Amino acid sequence: MNRLTSTHIVYLVALVTIIAGTVLVGTTGRNFFSAGNISDILTGTSILGFIAIGQTLVILVGSLDLSVPYVISLSSLVGAGIMANQAGNILPAALLALLVSALIGLANGAVVAGLKVHGFIATLGMGLIVSGYLGSTYQGSAGQAPLAFRLIGATGIGPVPVSTLIMLACAAVVLVMLNTTRLGHAMYAVGGDAPVARMSGVRTRTPVIAAHVICSTMAGLAGLLLAARLGVGSPTIGSQGGYDLLSIAAVVLGGTLLAGGKGSLVGTLGGVLIFAMLDNIMSVLQVNPFLKDVVRGIVIVVAVAVYARRRTAQRPARFGRGPTRPGDTAPPPGPGASRQGNGPARGDGTDARNEVPA
Amino acid sequence: MDDDVSTPGAPTPILRVTGLSKSFFGVPVLQDASLELFPGEVHGLVGENGAGKSTLMKLLAGVYVRDAGRVELDGEPVEFTHPVQAHQAGLSTVFQEFNLLPERTVAQNIYLGREPRKGLLVDRRAMNQATADLLEELGITSIRPTASVSSLSVAQQQIVEIAKAVSYDARIISMDEPTAALAGPEVDLLYGIIDRLRTRGTAILYVSHRLKEIFDLCDTITVLKDGRIVTSSPASGLDDASLVRAMVGRPISAFFPGALPGTTVGDPLLQISGGGNDQLDDVDLVLRAGEIVGVAGLQGSGRTELVEAVFGAAGFTRGTMTLGNASYRPRSPRDAIRHRIALITEDRKAQGLSLNQSILDNALGVVRSVYPRRTAAARREAPGVFSSLEVVARDLDQEVQFLSGGNQQKVVLAKWLAIDPQVVLLDEPTRGIDVGAKVAVYSLMRRLAQEGKAILMVSSELPEVLGMSDRVIVMRDGRIAGEMPPTASEEQVLQLATGARGVSP
Numbered sequence: 028m029n030r031l032t033s034t035h036i037v038y039l040v041a042l043v044t045i046i047a048g049t050v051l052v053g054t055t056g057r058n059f060f061s062a063g064n065i066s067d068i069l070t071g072t073s074i075l076g077f078i079a080i081g082q083t084l085v086i087l088v089g090s091l092d093l094s095v096p097y098v099i100s101l102s103s104l105v106g107a108g109i110m111a112n113q114a115g116n117i118l119p120a121a122l123l124a125l126l127v128s129a130l131i132g133l134a135n136g137a138v139v140a141g142l143k144v145h146g147f148i149a150t151l152g153m154g155l156i157v158s159g160y161l162g163s164t165y166q167g168s169a170g171q172a173p174l175a176f177r178l179i180g181a182t183g184i185g186p187v188p189v190s191t192l193i194m195l196a197c198a199a200v201v202l203v204m205l206n207t208t209r210l211g212h213a214m215y216a217v218g219g220d221a222p223v224a225r226m227s228g229v230r231t232r233t234p235v236i237a238a239h240v241i242c243s244t245m246a247g248l249a250g251l252l253l254a255a256r257l258g259v260g261s262p263t264i265g266s267q268g269g270y271d272l273l274s275i276a277a278v279v280l281g282g283t284l285l286a287g288g289k290g291s292l293v294g295t296l297g298g299v300l301i302f303a304m305l306d307n308i309m310s311v312l313q314v315n316p317f318l319k320d321v322v323r324g325i326v327i328v329v330a331v332a333v334y335a336r337r338r339t340a341q342r343p344a345r346f347g348r349g350p351t352r353p354g355d356t357a358p359p360p361g362p363g364a365s366r367q368g369n370g371p372a373r374g375d376g377t378d379a380r381n382e383v384p385a
Numbered sequence: 386m387d388d389d390v391s392t393p394g395a396p397t398p399i400l401r402v403t404g405l406s407k408s409f410f411g412v413p414v415l416q417d418a419s420l421e422l423f424p425g426e427v428h429g430l431v432g433e434n435g436a437g438k439s440t441l442m443k444l445l446a447g448v449y450v451r452d453a454g455r456v457e458l459d460g461e462p463v464e465f466t467h468p469v470q471a472h473q474a475g476l477s478t479v480f481q482e483f484n485l486l487p488e489r490t491v492a493q494n495i496y497l498g499r500e501p502r503k504g505l506l507v508d509r510r511a512m513n514q515a516t517a518d519l520l521e522e523l524g525i526t527s528i529r530p531t532a533s534v535s536s537l538s539v540a541q542q543q544i545v546e547i548a549k550a551v552s553y554d555a556r557i558i559s560m561d562e563p564t565a566a567l568a569g570p571e572v573d574l575l576y577g578i579i580d581r582l583r584t585r586g587t588a589i590l591y592v593s594h595r596l597k598e599i600f601d602l603c604d605t606i607t608v609l610k611d612g613r614i615v616t617s618s619p620a621s622g623l624d625d626a627s628l629v630r631a632m633v634g635r636p637i638s639a640f641f642p643g644a645l646p647g648t649t650v651g652d653p654l655l656q657i658s659g660g661g662n663d664q665l666d667d668v669d670l671v672l673r674a675g676e677i678v679g680v681a682g683l684q685g686s687g688r689t690e691l692v693e694a695v696f697g698a699a700g701f702t703r704g705t706m707t708l709g710n711a712s713y714r715p716r717s718p719r720d721a722i723r724h725r726i727a728l729i730t731e732d733r734k735a736q737g738l739s740l741n742q743s744i745l746d747n748a749l750g751v752v753r754s755v756y757p758r759r760t761a762a763a764r765r766e767a768p769g770v771f772s773s774l775e776v777v778a779r780d781l782d783q784e785v786q787f788l789s790g791g792n793q794q795k796v797v798l799a800k801w802l803a804i805d806p807q808v809v810l811l812d813e814p815t816r817g818i819d820v821g822a823k824v825a826v827y828s829l830m831r832r833l834a835q836e837g838k839a840i841l842m843v844s845s846e847l848p849e850v851l852g853m854s855d856r857v858i859v860m861r862d863g864r865i866a867g868e869m870p871p872t873a874s875e876e877q878v879l880q881l882a883t884g885a886r887g888v889s890p
Contacts, residue, residue, distance in 0.1 A: 207506040209498075212489075216497055219486040226484055228469040229498040289488040345687075345863045346666045 033282025037297035071303035078274040081242030089287030090146030097157035099265030102250025107170025107260030132243025136236030180255035219288025405454035429603030446478035477550030487535035540571035559590035641852030659704035679854030727801035791822025
């Protein structure tokens with residue numbers, strides 16, 4: 028009854044990665060499970076995690092967000108710039124950075140839902156606009172994060188960094204939203220089949236806009252976190268990380284359908300964890316960074332190929348496929364088909380498939 | 386308001402439709418339709434393809450907006466412009482196409498957009514419970530509210546659709562061919578649901594092609610033909626034969642060109658013996674040069690599967706085929722095309738054309754990819770082919786999406802003529818095209834026959850099959866049920882296609 032869902036597969040792959048990591052890291056004489064290493068891996072999940080949470084929503088509603096790297100950079104600059112090394116400025120600076128990010132998301136959502144521009148193009152354009160603004164306004168790093176703010180990026184509870192805890196808290200909130208609110212249900216519905224959603228009385232624009240706003244806000248949070256780690260804001264920090272494509276890859280690796288309508292946030296977190304572990308293992312093994320990309324690429328493509336195979340729907344067979352014919356028994360008359368009326372036709376593709384003859 | 390029309394004491398209709406009309410692009414599809422629906426009544430709506438049944442339902446459901454006429458619900462005039470308004474007023478429609486999200490659960494689908502809530506959160510337990518209650522009320526125990534719709538059978542999905550319609554507290558439910566996808570026991574299940582709805586006082590408008598169901602279920606039967614209501618009377622006063630006659634009784638016009646002089650039926654060109662795959666079984670068929678063979682049968686009887694098997698799209702896994710004198714076993718459409726076999730597909734827009742490319746690019750599509758060396762010649766011949774087919778277009782660079790259906794179909798034909806096919810398979814070649822284009826398609830078929838090509842034409846239009854074919858093969862449930870001469874009557878073909886007894890002209 029409980030068939031293997033893509034989320035199961037993701038965590039199975041994560042488990043395999045852990046085992047592989049234990050063995051491979053062990054060969055270098057180090058311990059994969061040391062507090063330091065676990066902390067490294069979890070730190071690696073936090074930034075990508077924020078982006079991937081938002082990206083999951085955006086992909087679920089059938090859109091994409093390619094503007095996240097620039098929102099990250101902008102948020103880090105706005106945050107660090109306003110903080111200007113004053114602990115008292117932390118709260119207003121953070122709020123303003125998030126507000127700016129949310130507004131970018133609102134613009135993305137409005138263009139996608141209102142003007143019917145596909146998310147790929149809408150957010151590519153938005154990314155270019157923000158990128159141009161960053162390039163013309165900032166020559167390099169700017170602003171200064173006060174010590175109290177930098178501590179967020181540096182401290183942890185045991186081996187778990189605070190940044191990861193914040194990311195997980197956000198994930199929990201979004202998970203509740205997605206699974207137990209009308210908004211969440213509407214996101215699945217709009218991404219799955221917008222006409223069906225509309226015919227069921229769902230307002231089809233709201234979920235798209237909400238997904239974009241949340242996604243951008245998450246990117247803003249990631250930007251603030253990077254500012255806390257670096258101590259400054261940077262106009263290139265987002266694009267250096269390649270977070271746009273990497274987050275899409277994590278979402279898809281997590282089993283979410285790129286076309287929308289199907290997927291899970293829990294799967295995405297699994298995808299993020301796999302990427303973080305792969306990164307960690309390859310760093311410990313001092314793998315050439317280009318080879319790292321090769322490995323990532325293989326993992327993504329193989330994962331999606333596996334999902335695609337499982338999704339191939341087959342039309343129910345009327346006769347056996349085998350080379351032998353099922354006897355020469357007379358065909359059973361179609362039940363309910365007797366005395367049928369009108370011209371032998373019906374309008375759609377679903378047909379009366381009657382029983383398979385014995 | 387208009388109650389003075391009904392006799393005092395007689396039950397008042399829950400729905401009254403008067404003078405409903407609708408045209409598309411100036412073509413009237415429904416004219417002056419009037420009917421009444423009473424609580425607890427099952428009202429059958431029958432008619433041929435294009436008779437206007439679906440249009441009538443969609444007008445009632447608010448999918449289309451009427452051009453003229455009046456719809457009253459409980460005596461109040463209503464005008465729906467969106468299906469949701471109709472739902473809220475108590476008029477639900479179960480359309481032929483499923484309106485379900487396959488990746489979501491049964492309960493999530495039924496309560497989509499109006500999920501019961503506790504505070505801000507969706508009350509999943511209440512939603513599942515309400516769904517379970519609803520299904521139980523309809524006598525369904527086999528569907529779990531938490532099951533994902535994609536895991537359900539087509540029949541179960543159909544039941545979920547009906548449950549969704551009922552969940553709006555519908556007082557009127559219209560169903561467009563609800564049994565189309567159902568087999569025997571599942572049809573019984575639907576009968577049970579309809580009985581329960583009837584006892585609750587729900588009025589049901591029931592569209593079906595299956596006369597047995599119409600007579601089993603309906604209290605009143607309305608027959609539509611060519612957009613007009615021809616009769617509307619209690620079911621008890623009608624029988625199969627009178628109903629069939631009311632539906633198809635139309636003169637076969639002198640619409641179909643006869644065979645061209647010099648056309649001779651020659652040697653067998655394509656022979657299938659014992660052909661079968663997972664959709665077809667035991668297919669024996671001979672196509673001769675210069676011959677037009679029609680394929681009749683109900684939708685889903687295996688007609689399209691037959692031409693797809695010959696075309697190598699979903700080939701036979703059993704049996705043998707010979708083409709000319711050689712064994713023929715196509716592995717792919719490309720392989721079939723190399724054997725100079727053409728398939729004009731049923732779905733012109735999805736499978737026949739690349740809509741945003743030009744007429745010329747579409748016409749050269751097959752030649753370019755399969756016979757690249759013939760491309761230049763085909764390009765030179767293209768203007769002549771198009772003028773002989775009387776394609777109406779600005780020029781050959783026009784994108785095909787801007788052409789009418791008939792002209793689009795001619796582009797498809799031109800594409801296949803370019804490979805000089807020896808066997809031409811046509812699947813619903815005149816669907817959705819105007820009369821002039823239809824005649825052009827028929828004339829082309831005659832010309833191809835004269836040139837000694839073998840032609841196999843699948844069609845749902847019985848007059849067309851009978852009017853154009855030298856022989857008609859009738860399919861049923863994936864097998865060839867029999868063969869008929871073109872002199873057979875529509876009723877006889879129907880009888881064979883449905884396995885019916887007792888329908889006599």
